[in-house]
Amino acid sequence: MEFQIIKADMKQDEDKKYLGHVTFTLTGHSSKYEITLFSKRGKEWDYSLNFAAESGNEDELLKVDEQLEEDDDLFEALVDAARESMEQ
Template sequence: MNITILSKSVTQDEDENYRGQVVFEVEGHKQPYEITLLTKRGKMWDYSLSFANESGTEEEIFAVEKAIEEDDELFDQLIDAIDDALESQE
């Protein structure tokens, strides 16, 4: 699945918990997506996926969700975007 990162941001609290948002487009999909990534001390990442602007089709968001679950490179690309956002804040 080919994605293009449109924007990225991250916040960190005093306990070293991170909350990042990445807005991205998927090649062939009509609407962009926003993924919110959460971690406690950078160990395990949880996420929430939604449409960034207007709603798209269930089939498209389910396909993206499945790809995130099954494609480690795709998930790593989204985590790398959060890392980049964090580095740009320093």
């Protein structure tokens, strides 16, 4: 599935925990999405998926969530985009 990253950021707090956000679009979807990423050590990630701006098609959001669970390459690309923002 093709995607485009619009914006990405990540910070590490004083306890060395990571919190990041990536706003992105997917080909064929009408909405922009935002994934919030959290990790205690930067290896295993928890996430929350939401619409980035206004609410959209719930079925599409559920399909994106399912895709994130199944497609490691997509998920890792979003994590990498957020991590790269820390280096800039």
